[in-house]
Amino acid sequence: METYIYLSKVADKQQQEEEQPSIEEQEELNVADEQQQEEEQPAIEQHEQQEEEEQPAIEQQQELEDIDMIRNIGKQKCSQMKSQIMVRNVRVFSRVRLLLPGQGAANSVVEYIGEDGELVVRNPVRNSTKPGKDFCMFKFNKVYTPAATQAEVFKDIEPLVRSVMDGFNVCIFAYGQTRSGKTYTMTLFRNLIVLLEQCAKKKNIKKKKKQSCKKILGPIKRFDGDVVEYLKVMLLSLVHKSRAGQGRI
Numbered sequence: 001m002e003t004y005i006y007l008s009k010v011a012d013k014q015q016q017e018e019e020q021p022s023i024e025e026q027e028e029l030n031v032a033d034e035q036q037q038e039e040e041q042p043a044i045e046q047h048e049q050q051e052e053e054e055q056p057a058i059e060q061q062q063e064l065e066d067i068d069m070i071r072n073i074g075k076q077k078c079s080q081m082k083s084q085i086m087v088r089n090v091r092v093f094s095r096v097r098l099l100l101p102g103q104g105a106a107n108s109v110v111e112y113i114g115e116d117g118e119l120v121v122r123n124p125v126r127n128s129t130k131p132g133k134d135f136c137m138f139k140f141n142k143v144y145t146p147a148a149t150q151a152e153v154f155k156d157i158e159p160l161v162r163s164v165m166d167g168f169n170v171c172i173f174a175y176g177q178t179r180s181g182k183t184y185t186m187t188l189f190r191n192l193i194v195l196l197e198q199c200a201k202k203k204n205i206k207k208k209k210k211q212s213c214k215k216i217l218g219p220i221k222r223f224d225g226d227v228v229e230y231l232k233v234m235l236l237s238l239v240h241k242s243r244a245g246q247g248r249i
């Protein structure tokens with residue numbers, strides 16, 4: 001193999017020497033080249049000038065394409081956001097109430113509270129004969145431990161009030177068995193009323209926002225009683241309407 005390469009190299013060298021033009025021939029070739037270049041020069045200049053003239057148009061076209069692309073991305077993002085909002089339209093939070101005096105810790109059925117909304121409860125029927133049925137896991141948007149304060153819960157509800165001020169319809173309600181802490185949690189609405197009142201009084205705020213706040217506050221103020229009671233009445237009337245087939249929740 002090595003011998004073959006060597007021979008081929010020698011042959012190549014001989015061929016190159018034969019193909020090499022003489023000095024006179026080379027000079028002739030150079031002159032011809034220069035002549036050709038001179039002839040082509042105006043055409044090249046014309047082409048360059050044309051490119052220069054077309055450049056702003058190309059840049060403009062590019063700009064328009066970029067704007068189109070940004071718009072399309074914007075539209076996609078908007079529809080993505082819309083679907084995300086739809087998915088997150090209903091949020092379910094669970095609040096585990098602390099045990100009240102007289103309720104022994106042994107009676108608690110809560111086995112595990114995860115940070116991502118997992119809640120594992122134990123079957124209160126002891127010595128269940130069905131294996132695998134002793135524990136049940138639920139998934140919520142968030143689970144508040146018995147240590148969670150009212151302020152912590154309110155922090156998550158507050159953005160909903162802000163969206164009410166922006167004109168969105170929001171419904172918050174508590175559901176659970178008796179003495180599970182619904183009224184206790186709903187007293188947070190007193191804080192919401194304070195927020196709405198502040199919004200309605202603010203000077204540097206949009207007219208639409210002010211109107212939304214006043215619209216909600218109006219019937220609450222006219223109600224002769226506590227705000228939580230007002231909300232209970234509202235919810236109850238909705239349930240009655242729904243039962244009578246006149247409306248729905």
Ligand SMILES: Nc1ncnc2c1ncn2[C@@H]1O[C@H](COP(=O)(O)OP(=O)(O)OP(=O)(O)O)[C@@H](O)[C@H]1O
Pocket residue numbers: 097098100176177178179180181182183184185
């Ligand atoms: N997170 C909590 N921390 C401290 N005490 C609580 C908590 N949640 C509820 N409680 C107390 O538990 C008791 C029952 O709560 P609450 O009255 O809110 O229950 P409820 O679900 O509204 O009951 P009902 O359905 O009978 O109206 C009250 O004495 C309340 O103060």
